[in-house]
Structures are given as C-alpha cells and as structure tokens.
C-alpha cells in the first residue's frame with residue numbers, strides 16, 4: 001500500500017464559495033448516568049450521538065445528511081441550532097461563533113436559521129389557528145409594522161408553501177399531513193431565513209405528496225437563494241434535491257461529495273453499502289428504512305478505529321495476509337462475533353440434537369464453525385481453519401480471552417486499531433477510510 005493523498009478534512013472551507021455555516025469538531029454526548037456496573041453492562045454511560053463532525057454549508061446550496069436511523073442526524077441538526085447544548089466543538093454562522101449560545105443570545109439568529117421537523121402535526125399547536133401560528137414568530141422577531149402587515153406576510157408564506165391565503169383562519173387538525181408540513185414550511189419561510197434545517201420533512205408523507213413538497217422546496221430554494229441542510233434516510237429523495245451529500249455513521253461523517261459524484265462514485269464502503277441497498281426500496285412495503293447486514297453497534301460503546309469495521313465488507317487484512325478479501329472478511333467477522341461474545345455455547349449445546357446425551361465440546365465447535373463462521377469450511381486454507389478451530393475450542397472450553405486473543409492476532413486489521421482521518425478521495429470528494437487513505441482510486445475495492 002502506498003500512502004499518497006493529501007490530508008484534507010471537510011473542515012477546510014472552499015474559498016471560492018461563501019460559507020454560511022462552519023461546523024468544526026462538533027460533539028454532542030448524552031450522559032445517561034447510572035452506576036459503574038451499569039456502565040460496564042452498557043446499560044448506562046454516555047451516548048456519543050455526534051462525535052467530532054466537520055462540515056461546511058455554502059450559500060445557496062442544499063447539503064443532505066444521510067445515514068441509518070440513530071446515526072445522529074437529528075442531534076447534529078439540533079446541536080447546530082443550539083436546541084441541544086454541544087459537548088465540544090464549534091459552530092460559526094456567517095463568521096459569528098454561535099456555539100452554545102443561550103436562547104436570549106440566539107434570538108437574533110433564530111430568524112435567520114429555521115428548522116422544519118419530521119412530524120408536521122406534532123410541531124403545530126392544535127389550539128392555535130394557522131394565522132396565529134404564523135404571525136407569532138413574526139411579532140417576536142419584530143417583522144411587520146402592524147397586525148395587518150404581518151397577516152399579509154403570513155398569507156404570502158402560505159401561498160409560497162403551496163397553500164391558500166384563506167387557510168389563515170383554520171386549525172391544524174383541518175389539514176392533511178402533507179398540508180400540515182406545508183404549514184411548517186410556511187412558518188419557517190415567513191421569517192425569510194438564510195438557512196433552513198429540514199429534518200426528514202417528507203418522510204411521513206405519501207410518495208406523491210413528498211414529490212410536491214420537495215419540488216416546492218427546490219423552487220423556493222432557488223427563488224430565495226436559501227441554504228439548506230436536508231436530513232434524510234431515503235437516498236432517492238436525496239438524489240432529487242441535494243447539491244452535496246454528507247454520509248453519517250455512528251455519530252461521525254464518513255464521506256462528503258457532490259450528489260452525482262457520490263451516487264456514481266462512492267468511496268466509503270459504508271456509502272457503497274447504502275447505495276447498493278437503494279434498488280430494494282419498495283414504496284409498497286411502507287417502511288423504506290435502509291437496512292445493512294449486521295447489527296449497528298451502540299453509540300454508548302462504539303467500535304475502536306474505524307467505527308464501521310464491524311460491518312465493513314472491505315475491512316483491511318494485515319500485510320501478512322496472502323488469501324483473498326472474502327476469506328479475510330469471513331474470518332474477521334468470526335473474530336468480532338466471538339470477541340463480542342455473541343455466541344452462547346450453552347444455547348448451541350441445547351440446540352444440537354444428539355438423542356438423549358448432551359452435545360460434546362467437539363460437536364459444539366463443529367456447529368459453530370459451520371454456522372457462525374460464514375466462509376466455506378472446505379474452501380478455507382488449512383492454516384486459517386486451524387486457527388479458527390483452536391480458538392473455537394478455547395472459547396467452548398470457557399477460555400474466552402485466550403480465544404479472542406488468538407483470533408485478534410491472526411486476523412488483525414488497521415481498521416480496528418487506527419481511526420481514519422478525512423482525506424481527499426477524489427477531487428472535491430472526501431472520505432474517512434483507510435482504503436481511501438492508502439490505495440489509489442482504481443484499486444480500493446479489488447474484490448470487496
């Protein structure tokens with residue numbers, strides 16, 4: 001492997017464009033409290049919801065933030081807007097440091113930085129008319145000289161969002177979900193914000209309504225030169241709307257690229273997996289959440305090194321590895337499963353039917369190799385199989401640490417030991433992956 005590429009974090013702004021928002025090393029950890037024992041058991045501790053995010057949003061662009069449920073998208077949005085207090089890092093809005101500002105100090109920025117939420121109904125007070133919902137923020141921010149003027153602004157915003165001025169006197173319950181989302185949009189637009197943070201604004205709506213709202217957003221974005229952070233888990237929506245895309249995994253950004261570039265030439269193995277799942281999305285299924293192989297690790301105790309290593313199809317073998325990637329991935333996954341004690345010897349013993357007698361250790365070992373190890377036993381070279389077998393024997397014998405150590409030594413990976421920094425993968429396209437850092441573009445994924 002040859003190290004060659006210039007280290008370039010997304011944290012370096014593009015001087016040719018006006019940066020509206022500059023996020024640096026942003027962290028938001030939630031302390032769940034609990035005793036030391038709770039923490040050891042993973043039931044309490046600290047949720048690393050957002051853990052060191054660098055991002056820029058440029059004037060007039062739509063930056064989409066994507067990733068599986070729980071990866072920290074909403075927390076990122078709320079922390080940027082000081083709806084959550086950041087643990088560390090900084091947020092600059094048009095050059096002003098707004099990190100952790102109190103509500104009073106935030107007030108002048110609130111007008112310029114608006115957020116629309118996923119649940120349209122939940123963010124509208126059912127007892128207030130649409131008119132009151134729209135004009136109250138105008139009054140708070142001193143917009144419009146009179147009640148009549150504010151009413152006029154609110155009605156124009158309703159029309160901008162695709163509703164009618166006559167809806168002014170209605171109540172939220174008199175609207176469909178799609179219309180309620182338009183009210184949320186109108187409320188945000190009435191303040192003429194510079195930056196709109198939209199947290200999955202169409203995910204709860206029917207596909208046809210989604211398209212209408214998205215097209216409306218696109219029209220308004222170009223009409224008002226709005227900058228937007230658009231949070232989504234549906235990648236087809238992202239392709240339709242975004243200029244650039246940031247991909248998040250377990251609290252961190254792993255790749256940022258212009259939208260077509262990301263779809264045509266994804267560099268991070270996580271992005272590649274996400275995109276490969278797109279054709280599976282079936283609107284008739286009702287739930288279009290992306291699912292990947294393997295369980296998502298908990299953000300309370302995220303994996304060391306590259307956080308994606310436990311699920312990565314391209315996890316890097318040690319330099320001494322002479323076999324192919326598929327074999328390494330199978331052995332490595334086995335290492336992870338035993339290391340996390342995901343395999344219960346007792347329940348395997350119960351599961352194996354051997355007449356009246358209890359299954360022997362050898363039978364349990366064989367069962368684990370046949371069922372937990374995903375490689376083909378017949379095709380596994382004897383040296384590798386020997387290690388897998390010896391480690392499994394120790395594991396079944398109760399010597400878990402010895403077993404884990406044997407597997408760790410034989411199937412080591414830089415992905416476990418070192419955190420990858422964000423590097424320029426291709427022009428204007430950054431990714432945090434050891435493969436991207438060390439391999440030339442055409443050689444990054446030989447058979448992964």
Ligand SMILES: Nc1ncnc2c1ncn2[C@@H]1O[C@H](COP(=O)(O)OP(=O)(O)OP(=O)(O)O)[C@@H](O)[C@H]1O
Pocket residue numbers: 030047048049067068069070071072073074075076233299
């Ligand atoms: N107030 C909180 N206290 C403790 N943990 C929290 C809190 N808010 C969020 N989390 C945790 O932080 C992690 C990130 O959550 P977040 O809602 O930001 O993810 P997300 O990517 O927006 O998910 P989704 O797509 O499902 O909305 C999750 O593990 C979540 O359980």
